[in-house]
Amino acid sequence: xxxxxxxxxxxxxxxxxxxxxxxxxxxxxxxxxxxxxxxxxxxxxxxxxxxxxxxxxxxxxxxxxxxxxxxxxxxxxxxxxxxxxxxxxxxxxxxxxxxxxxxxxxxxxxxxxxxxxxxxxxxxxxxxxxxxxxxxxxxxxxxxxxxxxxxxxxxxxxxxxxxxxxxxxxxxxxxxxxxxxxxxxxxxxxxxxxxxxxxxxxxxxxxxxxxxxxxxxxxxxxxxxxxxxxxxxxxxxxxxxxxxxxxxxx
Amino acid sequence: xxxxxxxxxxxxxxxxxxxxxxxxxxxxxxxxxxxxxxxxxxxxxxxxxxxxxxxxxxxxxxxxxxxxxxxxxxxxxxxxxxxxxxxxxxxxxxxxxxxxxxxxxxxxxxxxxxxxxxxxxxxxxxxxxxxxxxxxxxxxxxxxxxxxxxxxxxxxxxxxxxxxxxxxxxxxxxxxxxxxxxxxxxxxxxxxxxxxxxxxxxxxxxxxxxxxxxxxxxxxxxxxxxxxxxxxxxxxxxxxxxxxxxxxxxxxxxxxxxxxxxxxxxxxxxxxxxxxxxxxxxxxxxxxxxxx
Amino acid sequence: xxxxxxxxxxxxxxxxxxxxxxxxxxxxxxxxxxxxxxxxxxxxxxxxxxxxxxxxxxxxxxxxxxxxxxxxxxxxxxxxxxxxxxxxxxxxxxxxxxxxxxxxxxxxxxxxxxxxxxxxxxxxxxxxxxxxxxxxxxxxxxxxxxxxxxxxxxxxxxxxxxxxxxxxxxxxxxxxxxxxxxxxxxxxxxxxxxxxxxxxxxxxxxxxxxxxxxxxxxxxxxxxxxxxxxxxxxxxxxxxxxxxxxxxxxxxxxxxxxxxxxxxxxxxxxxxxxxxxxxxxxxxx
Numbered sequence: 001x002x003x004x005x006x007x008x009x010x011x012x013x014x015x016x017x018x019x020x021x022x023x024x025x026x027x028x029x030x031x032x033x034x035x036x037x038x039x040x041x042x043x044x045x046x047x048x049x050x051x052x053x054x055x056x057x058x059x060x061x062x063x064x065x066x067x068x069x070x071x072x073x074x075x076x077x078x079x080x081x082x083x084x085x086x087x088x089x090x091x092x093x094x095x096x097x098x099x100x101x102x103x104x105x106x107x108x109x110x111x112x113x114x115x116x117x118x119x120x121x122x123x124x125x126x127x128x129x130x131x132x133x134x135x136x137x138x139x140x141x142x143x144x145x146x147x148x149x150x151x152x153x154x155x156x157x158x159x160x161x162x163x164x165x166x167x168x169x170x171x172x173x174x175x176x177x178x179x180x181x182x183x184x185x186x187x188x189x190x191x192x193x194x195x196x197x198x199x200x201x202x203x204x205x206x207x208x209x210x211x212x213x214x215x216x217x218x219x220x221x222x223x224x225x226x227x228x229x230x231x232x233x234x235x236x237x238x239x240x241x242x243x244x245x246x247x248x249x250x
Numbered sequence: 251x252x253x254x255x256x257x258x259x260x261x262x263x264x265x266x267x268x269x270x271x272x273x274x275x276x277x278x279x280x281x282x283x284x285x286x287x288x289x290x291x292x293x294x295x296x297x298x299x300x301x302x303x304x305x306x307x308x309x310x311x312x313x314x315x316x317x318x319x320x321x322x323x324x325x326x327x328x329x330x331x332x333x334x335x336x337x338x339x340x341x342x343x344x345x346x347x348x349x350x351x352x353x354x355x356x357x358x359x360x361x362x363x364x365x366x367x368x369x370x371x372x373x374x375x376x377x378x379x380x381x382x383x384x385x386x387x388x389x390x391x392x393x394x395x396x397x398x399x400x401x402x403x404x405x406x407x408x409x410x411x412x413x414x415x416x417x418x419x420x421x422x423x424x425x426x427x428x429x430x431x432x433x434x435x436x437x438x439x440x441x442x443x444x445x446x447x448x449x450x451x452x453x454x455x456x457x458x459x460x461x462x463x464x465x466x467x468x469x470x471x472x473x474x475x476x477x478x479x480x481x482x483x484x485x486x487x488x489x490x491x492x493x494x495x496x497x498x499x500x501x502x503x504x505x506x507x508x509x510x511x512x513x514x515x516x517x518x519x520x521x522x523x524x525x526x527x528x529x530x531x532x533x534x535x536x537x538x539x540x541x542x
Numbered sequence: 543x544x545x546x547x548x549x550x551x552x553x554x555x556x557x558x559x560x561x562x563x564x565x566x567x568x569x570x571x572x573x574x575x576x577x578x579x580x581x582x583x584x585x586x587x588x589x590x591x592x593x594x595x596x597x598x599x600x601x602x603x604x605x606x607x608x609x610x611x612x613x614x615x616x617x618x619x620x621x622x623x624x625x626x627x628x629x630x631x632x633x634x635x636x637x638x639x640x641x642x643x644x645x646x647x648x649x650x651x652x653x654x655x656x657x658x659x660x661x662x663x664x665x666x667x668x669x670x671x672x673x674x675x676x677x678x679x680x681x682x683x684x685x686x687x688x689x690x691x692x693x694x695x696x697x698x699x700x701x702x703x704x705x706x707x708x709x710x711x712x713x714x715x716x717x718x719x720x721x722x723x724x725x726x727x728x729x730x731x732x733x734x735x736x737x738x739x740x741x742x743x744x745x746x747x748x749x750x751x752x753x754x755x756x757x758x759x760x761x762x763x764x765x766x767x768x769x770x771x772x773x774x775x776x777x778x779x780x781x782x783x784x785x786x787x788x789x790x791x792x793x794x795x796x797x798x799x800x801x802x803x804x805x806x807x808x809x810x811x812x813x814x815x816x817x818x819x820x821x822x823x824x825x826x827x
Binding site for chain 3 (some may be wrong): 256257259260262263264266267268269270271273274276277280281284335338339341342343346347356357358359361362364365366367368369371372373375376377403406407431434435436437439457460463464465466467470471476491494496498499504512513516519520523524526527528531
Binding site (some may be wrong): 078 | 445
């Protein structure tokens with residue numbers, strides 16, 4: 001069974017029809033990239049996967065989005081639990097104005113965990129997974145905002161990993177970072193693939209080509225093409241995909 | 251589990267916010283119910299037209315006019331003091347002063363508003379009155395003039411701060427058009443900017459009037475407590491607010507007619523300030539739309 | 543003289559007029575403060591601070607007055623801070639869409655413009671009489687709390703508004719509930735601004751006289767209050783009482799007490815301004 005299954009998803013901001021009949025499915029332990037020009041709906045679709053769009057009044061969604069077999073927009077769904085299973089890393093690093101340790105521990109605190117030893121272990125594990133442990137292990141109680149941009153973003157990843165999600169959504173995670181930090185993040189994504197399922201929105205096609213197994217190309221709210229990354233970039237089936245990839249627009 | 255406790259938290263927070271509504275309801279209820287009882291014994295006509303206010307004397311009169319004239323007189327003096335100064339300050343800060351000076355002086359002016367009103371009353375009584383007496387013949391120890399002037403000084407920041415915001419909101423392009431035609435800063439300020447910001451300035455004045463009408467201690471200390479139907483600022487007067495203080499300091503029995511007079515006075519005060527605040531609120535909305 | 547020259551002269555002249563006007567109020571205040579210090583500073587000594595009021599001016603002190611002020615400050619803070627901050631949180635974080643919140647907002651704007659003496663009338667009927675608190679510290683604190691509640695609510699809202707949304711997003715993204723986000727992220731980030739507003743509001747409360755007179759704070763209190771249900775007086779009331787008397791010696795006492803009151807007020811305002819500057823620097827990340 002596929003981990004994430006979207007069936008005929010339509011979404012609206014008020015009267016604006018922003019997602020049109022999106023159907024796709026994503027397997028476990030893969031990296032999937034969403035690409036497309038600005039305003040094509042890729043970020044909107046990403047945010048439907050953890051219901052972050054709930055906070056926008058005019059937003060409406062139709063169709064089914066099933067994660068692990070259950071429709072996440074169903075009646076009995078607790079959105080806080082959903083978000084512990086489906087984590088999100090945002091475009092601009094947004095660590096809390098707290099210490100490094102407290103940032104990573106936040107998710108556990110919110111879940112109600114009190115065991116100090118358990119938390120400390122989980123924090124270390126997550127920071128290791130995010131390839132940040134060696135850089136911060138001696139300054140865990142310093143403010144997170146004193147880290148560099150690239151480090152802050154890895155911290156945000158660690159923070160997300162600490163609650164052991166099965167899926168990690170990333171909304172252009174490296175677009176605000178310098179090339180070296182970007183490379184580190186991409187390396188990280190490839191490592192995380194073993195344990196997590198990753199969906200990443202990116203403006204950078206080369207990045208998509210580097211890190212993802214499958215790629216979905218969105219255009220004006222439609223899912224134009226969705227296939228193995230290698231195939232899409234060498235032999236796109238759709239003319240629009242080809243035009244975007246070769247830089248004719250976007 | 252979590253969801254229900256979230257609901258309860260939200261309810262508790264909403265309840266705290268509702269207290270403000272209860273406050274208003276309470277104020278209206280208290281004023282109306284006691285005034286109702288008052289007006290069962292004293293006719294509204296007498297209340298509004300009798301020229302004497304002597305509820306605590308043997309020969310009782312319940313005309314509110316002396317209290318109104320005292321309020322109006324002191325307020326008028328206060329506004330005549332504060333308005334020119336406040337507007338001049340606002341124009342100077344907005345059109346002439348450099349930004350550093352502006353930033354430094356604004357909090358300094360706020361100090362004027364932070365001083366407790368008792369202190370201003372002391373000032374009016376012990377410094378201003380003797381000073382004025384040295385060149386104004388016939389100025390009583392308790393007089394409306396000192397109280398009015400000191401009240402004016404107290405509310406300068408109110409007018410200057412709000413007027414300055416109003417002037418600031420006028421688009422730069424208007425000034426540039428005026429300068430471009432060879433007008434001086436002064437001309438631009440008073441011929442173009444001030445008229446354009448006039449509703450904002452008016453709002454500040456209305457709020458200042460409302461504040462002055464509600465002021466108690468300065469007048470209680472410096473203007474005496476004699477209800478006097480006069481517009482001579484050299485005399486002692488009593489305002490609506492100082493009357494309430496006078497009664498509260500004395501030994502009036504609860505539930506007597508004399509006791510209820512403070513609520514009749516109070517509801518008059520409340521109606522005036524409410525009306526003024528409402529007008530200024532409407533005006534403010536209108537001029538804010540102008541510059542959207 | 544040509545029109546142009548007149549205009550130029552008026553323009554330059556106005557610059558001086560403007561500066562004069564700007565400093566006028568401050569100069570007058572400075573004159574006044576110097577006058578007060580001259581009159582009252584000498585009177586302040588240990589006895590003054592620790593004596594009860596008396597009919598003899600030279601023996602009278604402000605013990606009951608400043609302990610009363612301290613009591614009122616404490617009780618008012620206890621009542622108004624939780625209520626005000628809670629209301630502010632509700633209006634800013636929960637009540638964005640519903641009509642009830644809109645009505646409450648307009649109502650608060652109204653209440654801010656109601657003269658303080660009217661709150662005294664409310665306190666008299668509601669707290670002193672209907673709730674049988676008598677003319678006690680508790681009644682006074684409740685009355686003043688209602689008076690400063692709008693100020694605290696507005697300050698709380700402004701402080702919460704200044705917290706960037708990315709913080710909330712990050713918290714929600716990790717599965718935190720709304721209240722958890724508010725309690726763990728928004729409130730700590732807004733705390734500087736809220737504290738500033740609270741201190742300013744309380745500073746105003748301890749300078750209030752009229753509402754306390756109406757609820758029955760006494761002019762002459764020869765004992766120190768021991769419980770919230772005791773009758774009381776406060777510094778501004780004591781000042782008012784003393785300066786209403788004709789004897790010169792009482793005026794001097796009044797001046798001395800004013801110095802104490804001003805010292806407290808300026809101290810509180812100074813702390814608030816300092817906190818505001820520090821918080822504003824912190825919030826700009």
